[in-house]
Amino acid sequence: MTMIFGVPMAVFMGQLTLGLVNGAFYALLSLGLAVIFGLLKIVNFAHGAQYMLGAFAALLGFRYLGINYWLALLLVPLVVGAFGVLLERFLLRRIAHLDHLYGLLLTFGLALIFEGTLVNFFGVSGARYATPEILQGGLNLGFMFLPTYRAWVLVAALAMCLFTWFMIERTRLGAYLRAGTENSQLMQAFGVNVPLLITLTYGFGVGLAAFAGVLAAPLYPVSPTMGSSLLIVVFAVVVIGGMGSILGAIITGLSMGIIEGLTKVYYPEASNTVIFLVMILVLMLRPVGLFGKEA
Amino acid sequence: MTFMKKTLAASIAIAAASSLAMSTAQADMSDGEVRIGYLADMSGTYRDLAGPGGLTAMEMAVADFGGSVNGASIVISSADDRNSADVGANTVRGWIDQDNVDMVGGLVASSVSIAVTKVLEENNGLGIVSGSAASSITNEHCTPNHIHWVYDTYPLANGTAKAVVEQGGDSWFMLTADYAFGHALEADVTKVVEESGGEIVGGVRHPFPTNDFSSYILQAQGSGAKIIGLANAGADTVNAITTASQFGLTQSGQQLAGLLIFLNDVHALGLEATQNLLLTTGWYWDMDEQSREWAQRYFDEVGRMPTMVQAGIYSSTMHYLKAVEAAGTDDPETVRAQMAEMPIEDFFARNGSIREDGRMIHDMYLAQVKTPDESTGEWDLYEILSTIPAEEAYRPLSESQCKLVQN
Numbered sequence: 001m002t003m004i005f006g007v008p009m010a011v012f013m014g015q016l017t018l019g020l021v022n023g024a025f026y027a028l029l030s031l032g033l034a035v036i037f038g039l040l041k042i043v044n045f046a047h048g049a050q051y052m053l054g055a056f057a058a059l060l061g062f063r064y065l066g067i068n069y070w071l072a073l074l075l076v077p078l079v080v081g082a083f084g085v086l087l088e089r090f091l092l093r094r095i096a097h098l099d100h101l102y103g104l105l106l107t108f109g110l111a112l113i114f115e116g117t118l119v120n121f122f123g124v125s126g127a128r129y130a131t132p133e134i135l136q137g138g139l140n141l142g143f144m145f146l147p148t149y150r151a152w153v154l155v156a157a158l159a160m161c162l163f164t165w166f167m168i169e170r171t172r173l174g175a176y177l178r179a180g181t182e183n184s185q186l187m188q189a190f191g192v193n194v195p196l197l198i199t200l201t202y203g204f205g206v207g208l209a210a211f212a213g214v215l216a217a218p219l220y221p222v223s224p225t226m227g228s229s230l231l232i233v234v235f236a237v238v239v240i241g242g243m244g245s246i247l248g249a250i251i252t253g254l255s256m257g258i259i260e261g262l263t264k265v266y267y268p269e270a271s272n273t274v275i276f277l278v279m280i281l282v283l284m285l286r287p288v289g290l291f292g293k294e295a
Numbered sequence: 296m297t298f299m300k301k302t303l304a305a306s307i308a309i310a311a312a313s314s315l316a317m318s319t320a321q322a323d324m325s326d327g328e329v330r331i332g333y334l335a336d337m338s339g340t341y342r343d344l345a346g347p348g349g350l351t352a353m354e355m356a357v358a359d360f361g362g363s364v365n366g367a368s369i370v371i372s373s374a375d376d377r378n379s380a381d382v383g384a385n386t387v388r389g390w391i392d393q394d395n396v397d398m399v400g401g402l403v404a405s406s407v408s409i410a411v412t413k414v415l416e417e418n419n420g421l422g423i424v425s426g427s428a429a430s431s432i433t434n435e436h437c438t439p440n441h442i443h444w445v446y447d448t449y450p451l452a453n454g455t456a457k458a459v460v461e462q463g464g465d466s467w468f469m470l471t472a473d474y475a476f477g478h479a480l481e482a483d484v485t486k487v488v489e490e491s492g493g494e495i496v497g498g499v500r501h502p503f504p505t506n507d508f509s510s511y512i513l514q515a516q517g518s519g520a521k522i523i524g525l526a527n528a529g530a531d532t533v534n535a536i537t538t539a540s541q542f543g544l545t546q547s548g549q550q551l552a553g554l555l556i557f558l559n560d561v562h563a564l565g566l567e568a569t570q571n572l573l574l575t576t577g578w579y580w581d582m583d584e585q586s587r588e589w590a591q592r593y594f595d596e597v598g599r600m601p602t603m604v605q606a607g608i609y610s611s612t613m614h615y616l617k618a619v620e621a622a623g624t625d626d627p628e629t630v631r632a633q634m635a636e637m638p639i640e641d642f643f644a645r646n647g648s649i650r651e652d653g654r655m656i657h658d659m660y661l662a663q664v665k666t667p668d669e670s671t672g673e674w675d676l677y678e679i680l681s682t683i684p685a686e687e688a689y690r691p692l693s694e695s696q697c698k699l700v701q702n
Contacts, residue, residue, distance in 0.1 A: 008517070010517075011513070011514070011517050014513050014517075015510055015513065018507075018509045018510050018513065019510075021509070022507055022509075116338070119338055119342065123342065123343045123559070123599075124338070124339065124340060124342045124343055124530065125343045125530070125533065125559045125560065125562065125563035126530060126533055126534075126563050127563065128537065128563070128564065128565060128568075131541075138542070138543060144513065145516075145542060145543055145547075147541045147542060147543075149541070150509070150541075219541070220506065220507070220534060220537070221530065221533050221534060221537060221563065223530065225338075225339065225340070225530075226506075229504065229506055230506060261510055264499075264501075264510035264511065264514075265510070265514065268473075268499045268500055268501055268502075268510075268511070269473050269500055269501075269502065271501070271502055271505075271510075272502035272505070273502075
């Protein structure tokens, strides 16, 4: 059998594939964070909780309203995103003129409230959300058995990442947004409603987190704490990629998933820390992040 | 006026007399109150196996006891250790220094319990560990200041691993949580598997807690072992079992052995994913009339059936209070000795007694998770297959490394 660094080729390829799937999650989540930070300068610590809310909305929607997975994938990001719009309009906007730290504290507090409330009602053991029938089973890739659902997650997450990148970097709406954050007074003088744009952007970022939550629901036990441990990793990804860089978040998310996946083979004890080691290295050598622009 | 004076004098005399009587009764209760601290993970991975439910169980015990011991009222305070040894140790230090807490109960994550019992030893306190699994808590980490109540990794390995090897599962791959509890369980399982004629062919130690188990499940699949032993607990176990079913682990002929599975885990995973799983438990709510009766009372309060840990918290608190009453003091050393003198026989523990190393030994049970067809209700989850007698279940004192045991 061909060996790569002392590990059979098949195992290596398998871990690479799984790393890519996890990386797609990181990419999707860090993308939302990067959009919100890049355009609104808000450090959204509620992102993990909003991801969790997405998974919960899918679960409860199915349990009480009979909403199936595909409908949830469409509706949940809209509903949770609308909730995000309310948060921005009534809370975040009031502190927009203050230091970033206040936004961080506010969103962190909100995250604790969302989590605590749900823990109170649902506990932490987690509930199961059934995989949609058409995505059950697995694909034999020769070197591994890949559950179909994970393959779907990879495709769906990447498609959503590309869509977001295209919207922001290649459309007129995206151009307005970017210009609005550069110089909002000038944009308003041109008749563009900048506050509305900002509110909608926050809603969109939150919707992205909820979308990732729905994707995650059939994979992991749906529990109120599912977002909090992920959040820190995702922040590290954003820092490595460069705060606010859209493409940076996507590429870094994928590559960190792979690095973490390989660590799980060679030295599993370090798999929770390896991303932070990379973060420290990047901060030392290139403080603006791999894809960040020098100020 | 004289009438007024007399009444006044009389009431002062009565007040003085009664306070005198009070102080004689409470002479040996430090500060006239018995203070119990409940320390557990109230919000994280291990919340559902002890957490707020365990606090309710403790409150039930205090209420059933009458709310006071020898005239001294019983006060409970509680704190969330957030599964951090530092937070736990500091909380208990504060409890002892500032709040005169007499006994610390709950105690879930093994790493927290080991740190807390060190603090208790330094400050001559008393702890009853109910939630932790590591058998090292009454082995190399034993102190004269704590008792380990519900279960530990030794009977888990001894019950489940032995039964699995006897059924033909003789090659194992261990999936171990990388901290005190996981290491202790892994060591105990390895010993039992090898002694029963099986072999450990590989393993991986994953960080605690872990979000995604897919990589480890893939490694387990590649190992070719017949049995994948899960030396982890709580959400990690639930997560690992869910992922294993997604990767078709059992369809490809491998089997999972959950070494520490709580009732709430099986409830969360559902019978479809867990059916036929073998496990060792210290107690099950539906094992007999006495247990059902208490469990029903708990259910009425909490809305969920109790885990063995929650039942054990009630049992240990009750035993502690009885010992305080019998000893007439809340002095830790005296109470600990009194507790060891009295046998434990209640709805939770059968043939229970406390050994010199602080281990409370009692009958343990080998159970199997029911199939969806066998189950008649939401909480009808286990079938008890056999009883492991107290004397056989736990690590024999002759093998003990505890400094309190003369070998």
